[in-house]
Amino acid sequence: MTGNLAHLTLAFGILGNIVSFMVFLAPIPTFYKVYKKKSTEGFQSAPYVVGLFSAMLWIYYAFLKTNVLLLITINSVGCFIETFYICFFLFYAPKKARMESLKLIVLLIVVGFGLIIVLTQFLASGVTRGVIVGWICLVFSLCVFVAPLGVLRQVIKTKSVEYMPILLSVALTLSAVMWFFYGLLLGDFNIAIPNVLGFTFGIIQIILYFKYKNKKPIANEKISEFEAKKYPVSEMQEKKIPEIIDHKTIDVVKLSALMCCDVLPVVARLDENGHDAGHVAIEPQAHPGVPNHIIEVAA
Known part of the structure; x- marks a missing residue:
């Protein structure tokens, strides 16, 4: 029975390693965009610094256990992957973002982690040290798992799952399941308890994804309602312009302003004796910045 339990624990540990490794690789598309644009733009380094701190904390705890x-x-x-992400970020980040990242690294990694090691080494010993570090890991992991609450609130508010990729949610949920059973079978509740929360939030994310994946975002709905109030149905149909090159939408107001200048001027035509010979319309020159095929004159 003990042998079967050991094999089962090993199996969940290996599966946890595999799934967690996939989660660590999830930001690669983000950093590929950074590489292509040679700029971090609005991306933040905080998730990777926190990830590095968490990995270092669990390694320290693991060395105190068996x-x-x-x-x-x-x-x-x-630790290796998160360090690579941070270095990559610092290389392409603008000066302000780089300085903020360095401050966070010093505060969390150097000061925070350094204090944990120093205080636990000098103020605790033996089993007590492992218990204290275990509680620190547990509390910090709970805080990390609570972080997605902001994303869940945003999804419910906007009815959009744009910033909650389903594959990452599934991977995080599976990772929480594997590590929960790994900790449970080892009898280590510092590992098991935080993953209960991780599994719960993961299931909520998956449910919300399938609930809102086909919903129209509220922001777009508000714009549509505003346009419907501003223009009656018949007027909207008159102002509607077909999509042309690359499905780009042409602003109705700007196009109407251009159209006002395209009225064909009519001048009198005289014969060789000076008598009126009728009228002729002079075709105007097209605007140099507007292709001829998008100019329409209403009859």
């Missing part, structure tokens, strides 16, 4: 080698392996990989 039989948690798989906790060391995945978090060692996590």
